[in-house]
Amino acid sequence: METPKNQSWHWQAVDPSRNVARDYHLWVETDLFGWTTVERRWGRIGTKGQGVTTSFPDRRQADTIAQQIRIRRESAFKRIGVRYQAVE
Known part of the structure; x- marks a missing residue:
């Protein structure tokens, strides 16, 4: 079984x-x-901030949630007036 790539x-x-x-x-x-x-x-x-971890038995479900989170970050300008920038 191949181990999926962490992202x-x-x-x-x-x-x-x-x-x-x-x-x-x-x-x-x-x-x-x-x-x-x-x-x-x-x-x-x-700051320490907040966090949450969610587990999924299926990689596809996790990827769907991650995609929704990434889309939400892209819409930040409409909500907070500042765009999120990727940090390397």
């Missing part, structure tokens, strides 16, 4: 004039039991 994304939305400094991390990984986890961490840059 991760990291974005930041920064606008000092509006006092916006947001950080967002997203990981899709396979755990030791073969389940696929989607882990998210978000908060103000430089």
Whole structure:
């Protein structure tokens, strides 16, 4: 059985004039039991922030959720007035 590739994304939305400094991390990984986890961490840059991890028995379900999260980050400008930029 081939192990699926782990993926991760990291974005930041920064606008000092509006006092916006947001950080967002997203990981899709396979755990030791073969389940696929989607882990998210978000908060103000430089703080611990918040996070949630969700497990899925099927990789396809996890990829669908990760895609929805990525689309939501792309729509940030309409909600907070600042675009998220990918961080390498």
